[in-house]
Amino acid sequence: xxxxxxxxxxxxxxxxxxxxxxxxxxxxxxxxxxxxxxxxxxxxxxxxxxxxxxxxxxxxxxxxxxxxxxxxxxxxxxxxxxxxxxxxxxxxxxxxxxxxxxxxxxxxxxxxxx
Amino acid sequence: xxxxxxxxxxxxxxxxxxxxxxxxxxxxxxxxxxxxxxxxxxxxxxxxxxxxxxxxxxxxxxxxxxxxxxxxxxxxxxxxxxxxxxxxxxxxxxxxxxxxxxxxxxxxxxxxxxx
Numbered sequence: 001x002x003x004x005x006x007x008x009x010x011x012x013x014x015x016x017x018x019x020x021x022x023x024x025x026x027x028x029x030x031x032x033x034x035x036x037x038x039x040x041x042x043x044x045x046x047x048x049x050x051x052x053x054x055x056x057x058x059x060x061x062x063x064x065x066x067x068x069x070x071x072x073x074x075x076x077x078x079x080x081x082x083x084x085x086x087x088x089x090x091x092x093x094x095x096x097x098x099x100x101x102x103x104x105x106x107x108x109x110x111x112x113x114x
Numbered sequence: 115x116x117x118x119x120x121x122x123x124x125x126x127x128x129x130x131x132x133x134x135x136x137x138x139x140x141x142x143x144x145x146x147x148x149x150x151x152x153x154x155x156x157x158x159x160x161x162x163x164x165x166x167x168x169x170x171x172x173x174x175x176x177x178x179x180x181x182x183x184x185x186x187x188x189x190x191x192x193x194x195x196x197x198x199x200x201x202x203x204x205x206x207x208x209x210x211x212x213x214x215x216x217x218x219x220x221x222x223x224x225x226x227x228x229x
C-alpha cells in the first residue's frame with residue numbers, strides 16, 4: 001500500500017475535454033511533485049510545490065495546470081491535451097524541499113488521449 | 115552536474131539465483147543515492163537509500179546495495195531471486211543544488227526472473 005494516493009487510476013479523455021488528476025498525502029510532507037512517465041522510460045519531472053507554492057515548472061505546456069489547495073492535496077488540471085500526452089502521471093512527496101531524502105510515489109494515473 | 119548510468123538495460127536470471135543490477139554515478143559532492151522498483155502499472159517503490167551513513171545498505175525484500183566511492187558505484191544485489199522480483203529498477207541520485215530535491219534517474223534495468 002502506498003502512502004501517496006492518486007485518483008483516478010485510469011482516465012480516457014478526448015482532446016477537447018477538461019479533467020483533473022488528484023493526489024493526496026497525509027505524511028506531513030511539505031514538498032510535492034508531478035511527473036510524467038512514458039512507456040519504458042524513467043519519470044520526467046513536471047512541477048514542484050514547496051510549502052504549497054509552485055517553485056519549479058519544467059517548461060510544461062500550459063494545457064497542464066497544477067494546483068495545491070492545501071498541504072495534503074495536489075491537483076493537475078488538464079485541458080485540450082494532445083495524443084502525445086498519453087502517459088502515466090505520477091505524484092510524489094518528500095519531507096522538505098531542498099533536502100536529499102527519497103520521494104514517496106503514488107501508483108499514478110494512466111491517461112489516454114483519444 | 116550529477117548523473118547516473120545503469121549499465122544493463124535488461125537482466126535475466128533464474129529463480130533462486132543471485133541478482134546483480136549495476137549502477138554508476140557521477141557527483142561533485144557526497145551523493146544521496148536510491149534504488150526504486152516499479153512493477154507493471156504501479157508507481158515507484160523505494161527499495162533502499164544511501165545518505166552518507168553505512169556504505170552497505172540493506173533494503174526491503176532482501177535487497178542490498180554497496181556504496182563504493184572509489185568506483186563511483188552503487189550496485190544492487192539480492193542473494194536469491196524470486197518470481198515477484200520481476201520489474202523495472204531505477205538507480206537514482208538526489209541533486210539538491212537547485213534548492214529543491216531533484217531526482218536524477220538512470221534509464222532503468224528490466225529484471226526478468228525465469229522459473
